[in-house]
Amino acid sequence: MRKLLLILTLALLSQTPVIGFHIVGGEIELIHISGNKYQLHLIQYFDKAQIDNPGPDPSVEIYIFRNSDHTLVQTHVLLLDTELIVPYTNPDCAIGSLQTSRVLYSADISLNADTYNEIEGYYASWERCCRNTNISNIVNPGGQGITYTLDFPAVVRNGKPFINSSPQLFPPLSDYACVNQTYYTNFAGTDPDGDSIAYSLQLPYNSSSQAALPIPQPKPFIELIYANGSNINNIIPGSPSLQITPSGYLTVTPTATGLYVFSVLVEEYRNKEKIGELRRDFQMLVIDGCEPPTPPHAEVRLPGEKDYYIEGEVIHYSASADKCFEYMVVDQAGENVTFKAEGVNFDEDVSEVFEFSSGPINPSGDTLRVEVCISDCPYIQHEPYIIDLIASDNACPLPQRDTVRMTINVEAPVNNKPYFDSPSSSIRLSRTQPEGLSVALDELLIGKDAEDSLHYFFYAEGYDPINYGMSLDTILDVLGEKQVKFNWNTSCQTYPFGDKNTFELGIVLEDYDTCLFDSGDTLFYDLEVVLPPNTTPQISGPSSTYTKSIRSNLDFNVMATDDDNDPISLTAIGDSFSFPQVGISFANQKGTGQVSSLFAWELSCENLNIEETTTFTLYFMAEDDDYCQATNNDTLAVTIQVQVPANTTPAFEIEDFYSLQINKPFELEVIARDGDNADLLTLDLLSPNSAPSSESFSFSRATGTNTVSSTLNWTPECSLLGEGNTPKTYPVDFLVFDDNCPQFESASLTVNFEISELDVDYGHFLPPNAFSPNNDGHNDTYTLTHLEEEMHNLPPDNCADQFQSIIIFDRNGSTIFKSTNREFEWTGDGADVGVYFYQIEYQNTNYKGTLTLVR
Template sequence: VVDNAGENVTLKAEGVNFDEEVSDIFEFSSGPINASGDTLRVEVCISDCPYLASEPYIIDLIASDNACPLPQRDTVRMIFNVEAPPNTKPFYDSPSSATTLVRSQPEGVSVALDELLIGKDNDLDSLRFFFYAEDYDPVAYGISLDTVLDTKGEKRVNFNWNTSCQNFPFGDRNTFDLGIVLEDYDTCSFDSGDTLFYELEVVLPPNTSPQLDGPEALYNRQIKSSLNFDVSTTDADNDPITLSAFGNGFNLSNVGISFVGGLENGVIESPFAWELSCANLNITQTTSYSIFFVTEDQDFCEETNADTLEVVVNVVVPANNKPEFEIDDFYSLNINEEFVLDVIANDGDNSDLLTLDLLSVNSAPPSEGFSFERSTGSGRVSSTLTWTPECALLGENYATESYTVDFLVFDDNCPNIESQSISVTFEVSELAVDYGQFVPPNAFTPNGDGHNDTYTLSNLTDQIYNLPPDNCADQFQSIIIFDRTGSKIFQSSSREFVWTGNGADAGTYYFQIDYLNTDYKGTITLVR
């Protein structure tokens, strides 16, 4: 390589018609040009074995300098003819590789498929055997080669196969395409050999698949109903069998399904139970559920023998009627008089559970005498409103006032819950009292005969004998009874008073009844 003095030259080689790395064929990889401008001499050492077995091969020898700013390079293309050492291919002396060999072996035996595999090489090269198999490892399935003789030019091996399911997974795979390659160790390690091809099969013992039975393929069930059936599986071989179930896109327990399944010999029966409640199901997302029941046996060779049954459950959501109230929207009430109203609502679906309540806590009027309880009922619901209005509910000068009470009824017909509300107006008025209609009884007979034995002015059959009711303008205060001398012999501030006449002689007595704004006076005759 000739260049200017002092230039540093780098040498490399590249194969043109082959891909092997050949940069190391230079004895020296690089060197400088000396000050005298002498040439740089290097040796190129070509391999004894050709890079291509049957044709010349081409190499570019490239020299590069490091001149600045424009490095230069020069290339010499060389064509080499290298004759490889002579080599004859090894061959099978027994058995012949001319045809594919077919072998079927019963499960559970360990056999030498061919007594010997004999490979020979006329060049007396050393020999080796190896497996050629796609997508599986022969050793993982009990296949082995055991050397019997290994000399220059000849090698003998036993081709053995252990077909026991206890040791190898023939339940997963029991047929095999296998090549056994014979190759020599020639000087240049060219690919040269002979191959035996086998079609192998392990004959597995008979095994019947388990069978599922019990449920239908399709069920239509209304929401708030239940679904129950038994699932059974049997295996004619009486193998251990499993029974399980899973939902397509959902967890069985999360939707309220109870199913145990299990592992038994020969027969399994397991109950399936499902409460199709709104709490378990999200009907707004789906109304169709696919459930898969799977049974599989555990036979000696662990073959995959399964039976699967799909059950589709369609959840039916019926139309829902709104509940309706059976009350009016207006009622009149009087102060101090108890008002009773049965608040009733019904549902056209008849089976829905209804809940009746005030629409809100603010729906109740500001009255201690108001009472209404939340209630539930199937198809029909009622709750009793009782109300004895107080004077404080009236307006100025005891003017009539109106109060609105809001009631709500709703059903449990999921997922389409229906409700209804009603606003009822209650008109509260002052109690009109005719004080002139009061005619107090004027005699009683405390003789113990059970008739007219006490003197009272309440709860009497004839209304005119009872004390006038209280209203906001006038209320009962007291009753006082005097004898002829003006002495007080009985007094009470209770409207429910009872005078027995004890200690009093027969004769005439005087009473005074005081209301806040009204007074009554008269006589009472005590007859013994």
């Protein structure tokens, strides 16, 4: 029947859509190795049945953030380490469409105390897109991704290492669930540090984008969007729906087929304080068409009884009675039944009560009978204990079970309690011993018992007496009596009495009775080692508060003294920052009786990287090393407020528009000022492209304190005009910025320069008509430029009419002088006194006249 049902189930599954993506769940782990060394793991549960999907990625990258401000601290690349198939509870129940492997990525990392010291802790995250397209309980599953997270504590607390590894979860089983059948599994894990773990259901996290490998983002994370009717109380529809106990036992009786995704939150506690958490994502496949299971039926019949045992009745056994009975199981023929015993109100292993661990139901379907024998020693003294006798078959997809819960009261064998004969245990003893002695407390401890051998041991909370020089040395050991001496070495050079010098101690006398019950006697001591006097070192020098401006310096001397002249150490640390990180110079020092060190801080922008007033707290610590290794210290907290003053933005003192004419020199002093008198200003063009394409444009970068200026010189060329020599505007971008760190301020100004044609009055030109080259220093040459009277100078060139030449000729028409340079000078050399003629030519304008040469 089982094989026929499996074939039918596979046929049904072959008609369902293929799962669209290969990752079905996973989590992040952080495992402490030694010191600051850790292993960082990312575990993926990989869908091996989807042959069209790629294999696991060769590596993943995990991001670590601070919880306090969600700032990225580090990233780590983890390489693919191993891939192992996750087994079914019953391999005979395997189906081809459900096969899961456990893929492990790993990297060795360092979590340094200078970096990972914030009390709020840190979190690691990794993202992936996308989820299986046929997930039933979320909207648009192909468009929703995956985020795995792990919260972990700082690696130091109160200046001491805080060692912690995250919980390690068991691999989930490759099992499927069936409609209207109870699914169960132990989803719990273990904690390497012995921390407490609590489990709860949560909605899984989505990825931050639909990229294949999104860059992990800080908190808050985005939850998946669940489909109608699905929520945290109904992740998998069922009666009951999916739920998990605080101890990690997962159950559901589903009422609908589908593929369902869920997340289990795993919270880690130490001394009732939550120190971390992780999430495991996983998927559950629910199918229909499973054979309705027939669970086994178990009964117990006591010897000599006709009726079966009724749960709740208490079975009483005397110490000498035979404690065996018959355990009977009825199930389908051919089933193999396994047996297991579990304590209900006690924690001991009780697997030995079954003589056989498993047995078959024969083809005739006969009742399977197994003898069960209970221990002669009760698991709980003086009251009944409860034990579950469980029968499990090999049904698919999960074993079906039946349990007989029995309440049993076993009379313990008679045992006389041991007792102290000397000294009397009814007296609480107090002993004070000077440091440095090795003594026997209470000459002899004598313990007695009527019939058993004896042994002694220490009882102490929070310390090991052996580590403080305490020992029990045997003097006599015979049946019924044992004598020991309680010796104590109080040398503080050998034992750490400087850390602890008072002790509450119990010395327990116990017998070796048949059942090894706790039936001893205890002798209680209050002990103290009197240590030599030791004064606490004192710190002096710095004030408790300082207020400094950024870009200043802070220096002071720190001194520690010890009146006992003990060796002394002087150290300092920053609260959530390291000294080198912010540019602080301070050397830890050691000395005898007195030690000092210089604290120096250059409060530069480069060192601090702050943009607003910020408070820094640092601690100076002095600790002496006295004879008894006592921990005596002094701590001085210093608070330094680094002020970042407001910064005034520099401003330009020029207009934003100027008119220029072609060939006419233009000069502009560009000025900018700053209200902060100490700021160094820099003035420049905003970019090299800010200068127009003109050979005559000239402007240089300049600097100045409070005020800065630089001169712009420009004689525009005709090429700068628009089409048809029309005016054209050129924007020029200027920039001024200050050096007032950390908040640098700047300003820019766009100045528009309109370039237009030069307006020339050619009729205003009246050339001089005589000159006297007689070397008397007056009118010795004939020129038409740089003359005192403006009308005597050549008209300026514009783009439409420019100077071409000047020709001077005599009455016969012979050329005496010619020049194409408007800066010409005619000296009259070789020319006679008399009247000459000139002709001045522009492109479009000509001038003619006479010129008299006088000697």
